[in-house]
Amino acid sequence: MSNVAYELKAEARERVGKGSARELRRNGLIPAVIYGDKKEPVSIALSRNEVTKKMHAGGFFTTLATIEVEGKKYSVLPKDIQLDPVRDFVLHVDFLRVSKNTQVTVDIPVHFENEEKSPGLKRGGVLNVVRHTVEFHCPANSIPDSIQVDLTGLEIGDGIHISHVTLPEGVEPTITDRDFTIATIASPAGLKSDDNAAGEDDAADEAAEGDSED
Numbered sequence: 712m713s714n715v716a717y718e719l720k721a722e723a724r725e726r727v728g729k730g731s732a733r734e735l736r737r738n739g740l741i742p743a744v745i746y747g748d749k750k751e752p753v754s755i756a757l758s759r760n761e762v763t764k765k766m767h768a769g770g771f772f773t774t775l776a777t778i779e780v781e782g783k784k785y786s787v788l789p790k791d792i793q794l795d796p797v798r799d800f801v802l803h804v805d806f807l808r809v810s811k812n813t814q815v816t817v818d819i820p821v822h823f824e825n826e827e828k829s830p831g832l833k834r835g836g837v838l839n840v841v842r843h844t845v846e847f848h849c850p851a852n853s854i855p856d857s858i859q860v861d862l863t864g865l866e867i868g869d870g871i872h873i874s875h876v877t878l879p880e881g882v883e884p885t886i887t888d889r890d891f892t893i894a895t896i897a898s899p900a901g902l903k904s905d906d907n908a909a910g911e912d913d914a915a916d917e918a919a920e921g922d923s924e925d
Contacts, residue, residue, distance in 0.1 A: 759800065810851075818845070845873070862896075873890060
């Protein structure tokens with residue numbers, strides 16, 4: 712399920728505002744806030760180097776963290792990060808306070824397996840990925856690392872929809888009004904039939920429509 716949790720140590724931040732934030736950044740720290748769970752927000756300061764390392768390790772927004780502030784520990788999930796538009800370093804992070812009952816909305820990466828067992832791919836077909844990630848509602852303490860799409864038996868022209876994917880318990884897509892496309896098995900370049908080309912165009916149109924509604 713979710714990636715291995717990590718811990719960060721933080722300082723309580725008594726002063727807030729632009730001046731205080733600039734002073735923190737000059738000292739290698741970044742301002743952050745812990746909010747949610749119907750409790751008062753907690754303003755903190757974190758090591759920029761530590762946060763940057765965790766951010767670049769992957770799965771930052773789907774990995775639970777424990778933040779220790781003056782001996783008190785908070786279970787949190789990163790929800791938003793502000794980057795400097797020019798130098799691209801971390802300026803501020805929002806953390807959502809979570810409990811065993813907290814439900815979150817997250818983008819989960821899609822992984823494909825058993826490509827060698829797809830007759831369509833073996834015949835030269837191409838895996839056309841419509842959605843590299845899918846947005847889900849799920850418990851904060853059991854966020855999947857990824858969703859697995861099995862390509863076994865798929866032929867050229869076949870589409871993979873969300874209904875074809877076995878999801879962990881409690882994990883539900885945010886799009887519920889249609890059986891949206893995740894990927895298709897496309898014909899090799901130059902060999903597309905009119906039917907296959909139309910099918911792929913429909914899938915692309917559906918994906919564009921879904922993205923505009925999300």
